[in-house]
Amino acid sequence: MVDIFIQQLLNGLIVGSIYALIALGYTMVYGIMQLINFAHGEIVMIGAMVTITCINVLLDAGVQLPGPLLLLAGLAMAIPVSMLLGFTIERVAYRPLRRAPRLAPLITAIGVSIVLQQAAMLIWGRNYRPFPSILPTEVHDFFGAAITDLQIAIIILAFVLMGGLFFLIEKTRLGRAMRATSQNPDVAGLMGVNINTVISMTFVIGSALGAVAGVMVAANYDQAHAYMGFMIGLKAFTAAVLGGIGNLWGAVIGGILLGIIESLGAGYLGDLTGGFLGSHYKDIFAFVVLIAVLIFRPSGLMGERVAERA
Amino acid sequence: MNFAFMKTRHGKAITYAVLAVILALLPWMLTGGFENGKSWVRAVDFALLYIMLALGLNIVVGYAGLLDLGYIAFYAVGAYVYALLNSPHLAAILPAWLIGPNFIVMLVVAAVFAGMFGVMLGTPVLKLRGDYLAIVTLGFGEIIRIFLNNLDRPVNITNGPQGINNIDKVHFLDIDFGRPMEWLGLTFDMVHLYYYLILAFCIFIIFVTLRLQHSRIGRAWVALREDEIAANAMGINIRNVKLLAFAMGASFGGVSGALFASFQGFVSPESFVLMESIMVLCMVVLGGMGHIPGVILGAIIVSITPEILRDVINPLQEGIFGRRVVDPENLRMLIFGLAMIIIMLLRPEGLWPSKRRAREFHEHDEEAQA
Numbered sequence: 001m002v003d004i005f006i007q008q009l010l011n012g013l014i015v016g017s018i019y020a021l022i023a024l025g026y027t028m029v030y031g032i033m034q035l036i037n038f039a040h041g042e043i044v045m046i047g048a049m050v051t052i053t054c055i056n057v058l059l060d061a062g063v064q065l066p067g068p069l070l071l072l073a074g075l076a077m078a079i080p081v082s083m084l085l086g087f088t089i090e091r092v093a094y095r096p097l098r099r100a101p102r103l104a105p106l107i108t109a110i111g112v113s114i115v116l117q118q119a120a121m122l123i124w125g126r127n128y129r130p131f132p133s134i135l136p137t138e139v140h141d142f143f144g145a146a147i148t149d150l151q152i153a154i155i156i157l158a159f160v161l162m163g164g165l166f167f168l169i170e171k172t173r174l175g176r177a178m179r180a181t182s183q184n185p186d187v188a189g190l191m192g193v194n195i196n197t198v199i200s201m202t203f204v205i206g207s208a209l210g211a212v213a214g215v216m217v218a219a220n221y222d223q224a225h226a227y228m229g230f231m232i233g234l235k236a237f238t239a240a241v242l243g244g245i246g247n248l249w250g251a252v253i254g255g256i257l258l259g260i261i262e263s264l265g266a267g268y269l270g271d272l273t274g275g276f277l278g279s280h281y282k283d284i285f286a287f288v289v290l291i292a293v294l295i296f297r298p299s300g301l302m303g304e305r306v307a308e309r310a
Numbered sequence: 311m312n313f314a315f316m317k318t319r320h321g322k323a324i325t326y327a328v329l330a331v332i333l334a335l336l337p338w339m340l341t342g343g344f345e346n347g348k349s350w351v352r353a354v355d356f357a358l359l360y361i362m363l364a365l366g367l368n369i370v371v372g373y374a375g376l377l378d379l380g381y382i383a384f385y386a387v388g389a390y391v392y393a394l395l396n397s398p399h400l401a402a403i404l405p406a407w408l409i410g411p412n413f414i415v416m417l418v419v420a421a422v423f424a425g426m427f428g429v430m431l432g433t434p435v436l437k438l439r440g441d442y443l444a445i446v447t448l449g450f451g452e453i454i455r456i457f458l459n460n461l462d463r464p465v466n467i468t469n470g471p472q473g474i475n476n477i478d479k480v481h482f483l484d485i486d487f488g489r490p491m492e493w494l495g496l497t498f499d500m501v502h503l504y505y506y507l508i509l510a511f512c513i514f515i516i517f518v519t520l521r522l523q524h525s526r527i528g529r530a531w532v533a534l535r536e537d538e539i540a541a542n543a544m545g546i547n548i549r550n551v552k553l554l555a556f557a558m559g560a561s562f563g564g565v566s567g568a569l570f571a572s573f574q575g576f577v578s579p580e581s582f583v584l585m586e587s588i589m590v591l592c593m594v595v596l597g598g599m600g601h602i603p604g605v606i607l608g609a610i611i612v613s614i615t616p617e618i619l620r621d622v623i624n625p626l627q628e629g630i631f632g633r634r635v636v637d638p639e640n641l642r643m644l645i646f647g648l649a650m651i652i653i654m655l656l657r658p659e660g661l662w663p664s665k666r667r668a669r670e671f672h673e674h675d676e677e678a679q680a
Contacts, residue, residue, distance in 0.1 A: 036441040096655055102376060104654050106441055107595055110588060112380075118644040122636065181322030230584070233450075237445060284456055289447035294446055295434050 003144030008267040014220065016259020017158035021213040022236030023251035024165060024242070025206030031182040032202050033098070039089055039209055040107035041233015042084050045226065047211025048218035055132050061221050067134035069154075071215070078211045087200055095196070099211035103174040113229075120226040128225045131218045154216045160254055161209060163184050169248065173279025174201060182246070203299075231283065235262075238290040244300025245298035253301060259302060261285055337505045337604045345365055350617070351501040355573060357613040358508040359566050364593040364609040365519050365602065366562025370418050371591065372600030373528060374555035375535030377444040380431070380451025384560040386582035387419040387427050388460060388567025392466075393474040396417070416512075425557040426563025427454075432556035436549055451587055452592075458579040473578025477571050504573050511569060515562055519602055522558075531555055585643070592646050596653055598660025600667055607662050616642045 021042055022030035029037045058070055065073070093108040105300035139146045169175035180188035181198045189195045217232060235258065244256025267280035293300060340350040362383060370378045393399070395416060431450045435443055457526065462470030478499070487574045522528045530551045533541035542548050570578045589612060597608020619638045653660065 036445065064518060093651055093655075102653075104442070104658050105373075106377065106444060106593075108654045110591075111647045111654070114585075114588065114643055114647030115651070118640050118647060121640055122644070127349055234445075234449070241442075241445075280509045281456065281460060284453055287453050291434060291446055294438055294442060298437070298442070 002063070004194075004257065004267070006143050008263045009150075010147055012260030012263030013256060014151050014154055014167070016196070016256035018213050018216045019256075019259050020234075020252045020255025021161060021209050021216070023239040023255045024143065024162065025210045026036070026237050026240040027243075027245055027248060027251040028178075028202050028206050029202065030240070031248075032178065032185075032199060033094070035094065035105050036109065036205075036237065037089075037094075037203075038118055038233070039093075039107070039112040040206065041078050041229035041236070042113050042120070043089075043207045043229070044079075044214035044217070044232055044236075045224070045229030046085060046116065046120060046208075047078045047082045048216035048224040048228070049080050049129065049226070050211075050216045051075055052129050052131060052218060052224055053285040054078065054125070055134065059132060059134075067136065069119040070132075070134050075212065075215055079199070079216060080206050082211035082214075083204045083206040086210075090200055091204040095142050095199075101213050110148060117226060121175075124157045124226055126226065128223045129218075131186075131222045131224065133222075134220065142259065150219055150264060154220060157212070158216070165209070166191035166248065168205070173251055176261075178202060201214040238286045238293075241300055242293050243289060244302040247300070247302045248252060248302055250302035258286065258289060261289060331661070333509060337502045339633065341502075344555055345489050348499065348501055351405070351499075351505055353614060353617040355501060355504050357610055358505070358512045359570050359573075359595065360510055360590065360613040362508075362515050362566040362569075363563055363590045364597070364605050365408070365437070365515055366559045366566065367517065367590050368559075368594050368600065368605045369522070369562070370389055370555050370559040371522075372605065373531035373535065374552065375531075376555065377441075377447070377591075378556075379444045379448035379584070380448075380454070381559070381563060381590055382584075382587040383451040383454040383580045384424040384427055384429075384563030385567040385570065385586070385641065386398050386454055386577075386579075387424045387560075388564030389571040389577045390458065390468065390474070390567075391423045392416060392568035392571040393477050396473050396478040396572065397476050399469060399474050399476075418567055419562045420568035421561040422564075424567065425561035428556040428558075428560025431560075432553045435484070436552055447542040448584065451582075451584060455579050455582050455584075458582070468579075471579060473576055473580070475576045477575050477577070478493045480570055504569075508569055508573070511565060515565070516602065516606070522545070523602070527554065529553070552619065589646070592650055596649060598663035598667065601660070601662060601664035604660050604662035604664070608660070611661075615645070619645075620672070650666055 020167060025040050025043075026037060051071070054074040054077040055070050058065070058073060063070070075123065075184045086277065089112050094105050097105040099107060108251060111285050136149050139148055140152070167175075173225070177188070177193045177198045178201070180191065180193055181195055188198075212226070213236075214232075239255040239258040240251045241254070242258055243250025243252070245251075262285045264281060265285045271283060281297065327381070329593060334551075334666055336354065337351045340354065343623075363381070366384070367378060367381045382603040431447065435446050438446060457466045459471055462472075468474070529542070530546045533544065534548065534555075538548060574581075589643055593608040593612045594605050595608070596611060597606065598604025616638065619642055623636070623638050623667050624639060659670075
């Protein structure tokens with residue numbers, strides 16, 4: 001009984017730390033531009049797909065490398081692709097509309113998301129792509145719960161990346177420029193901050209984190225497909241809202257919390273409702289949490305901003 | 311072309327008369343003019359259903375300015391209500407008088423049900439605007455779909471992913487819409503009969519939206535869209551007006567969904583995915599938000615394009631590559647995605663906007679030039 005609980009908690013933590021990485025991408029963009037980057041989920045998907053393709057190409061070429069190194073090679077390909085994509089999306093679809101009515105960039109964002117999704121389907125097809133089995137599958141015992149090397153690596157890497165991001169935002173020049181832009185872009189511009197560069201960098205950094213997260217998702221579930229971006233993006237967005245959108249700590253806490261809520265909820269929903277609702281309703285939790293947060297505490301757990309402006 | 315003559319009284323009458331004749335003859339021109347004319351009439355039937363959907367969404371997005379990304383849920387509600395009451399699926403459980411009721415009653419029930427779901431969605435999101443609203447409505451649409459997909463156990467209500475089959479065709483005024491009918495020496499097939507049925511409802515909905523547009527409610531919606539606080543200060547009850555927009559839009563979706571269910575003969579959750587919501591939004595945006603002729607144009611373009619693509623792209627591909635390289639469905643979505651981006655960048659008011667809307671969007675241009 002207890003070990004099942006710990007297992008669910010652990011699964012929640014793993015998925016949650018991935019959500020947190022993606023949520024950071026949403027929250028950074030939202031903090032600076034007050035825009036929901038709908039296409040972020042698609043960037044996550046493309047990161048996963050490029051990595052899988054890259055690893056498969058290397059394997060086909062007969063390269064003999066240990067699994068983790070192959071994975072790194074794949075990531076080394078996927079991260080720049082995602083960064084470039086993030087940069088291009090901002091440049092083409094969002095920058096011209098910075099002063100347009102709020103509905104306009106939202107609609108282009110949806111358009112970009114569709115284009116990326118369909119392009120991915122043209123390139124990689126409609127089917128699930130299995131993640132190449134190159135990683136060790138040894139299972140460790142953790143207080144009665146099972147955890148693999150991969151999952152340990154996911155948690156550690158996620159937290160290292162988050163730490164790096166916090167360092168970047170709090171301690172570097174670029175980070176200061178980003179914080180200034182999120183407070184007031186016009187004044188930041190007057191103070192000599194190049195707003196366009198800052199916004200571009202925000203998209204690039206968020207996309208890089210998204211690509212890594214995409215690979216984590218694919219490796220954790222052993223598969224990736226062209227539609228995965230939508231659901232994962234939506235959940236990460238929920239995580240960002242839960243924590244308070246625009247707030248980096250909020251995104252981290254919201255992500256982990258959502259992962260745990262989902263995992264525990266899916267595990268115990270069947271028992272709680274006497275078998276009426278089962279674990280196949282797992283995907284509903286994110287929406288229910290989202291709607292509940294927006295109704296009862298629209299600024300999120302740690303947020304400053306209230307979601308009442310149009 | 312000079313449209314001025316259309317504005318005169320005679321011009322108007324002539325225009326409407328010509329339009330009426332074209333609409334009345336359209337299915338016959340299609341069946342007479344094309345080899346696979348029946349599938350074209352079918353496509354037109356679907357286009358009409360989409361026009362209704364787009365006009366319903368136009369109330370929510372175009373008039374009231376509330377971006378709804380889960381609109382297809384109301385279509386689903388209408389379709390399932392109709393399907394459940396007109397198929398053998400629940401006949402054993404429900405009392406007999408509930409199964410296969412009068413068609414008009416049925417449509418009203420579907421509309422009321424969908425409207426109730428509209429209020430259900432509207433109530434919690436009253437305070438949200440813009441992108442937050444978009445995400446919550448998207449979530450709502452997905453929740454409805456997930457429930458439709460999973461409500462086959464423990465009690466089988468929706469029959470899960472398989473959906474509901476054997477839905478009765480419409481029986482109305484002693485006409486069985488499922489059977490071919492001879493009249494005036496012409497054979498009216500099912501697609502023809504449904505064409506006139508759906509067209510009638512479509513015209514009714516166009517009429518309602520036209521009358522709503524400049525009514526007290528319509529003006530309240532526009533005021534709400536432009537500035538919620540100012541509208542409130544002018545004595546508009548924001549809550550009621552918003553809920554009315556949601557309910558009204560939803561009930562149009564419900565009527566359209568009920569017609570869809572009876573026309574198609576089966577419903578399954580697959581027809582109500584997010585992409586469909588986005589397609590309907592695409593129709594409204596492409597055509598011109600808040601402008602009825604524009605929205606109708608948008609709906610026609612978006613719903614007919616895939617048919618044309620299918621007829622053009624497939625032979626073209628086979629001619630060039632010798633096989634089918636690109637799935638037309640895929641290509642269609644790609645084109646719509648691009649169209650949404652390009653329209654927003656170059657012509658944010660849509661292809662055929664109302665004059666007022668067009669001016670609003672370009673007031674900054676003039677300022678910039680001055």
